[in-house]
Amino acid sequence: MYPSYTTPHHLKQETLSQVGPWVQYGLNEAQKTSIPHAMMEIAAIAYLMGKGYDPRMAHQIVESWEVDEMF
Secondary structure, eight states: OOOOOSOHHHHHHHHHHHHHHHHHHHHHHHHHSOHHHHHHHHHHHHHHHHTTOOHHHHHHHHHHTOBTTBO
16 A cells, blocks of 8 residues: 655655656666667666665666666
């Protein structure tokens, strides 16, 4: 069951502020690699963040999975 929140606007702002920088990172990454690659990378980072990993650690973990810009 999901926790109930009394301030949905606060949840929206908190969520967007956490993922916003990673979306920007993904847009930049897509210019260097491909859109599917960038989306997979950002989705994996977001998933790990949801599991409780620090964002920077999540990024390092996902980057460690890449070999020649491929997963």
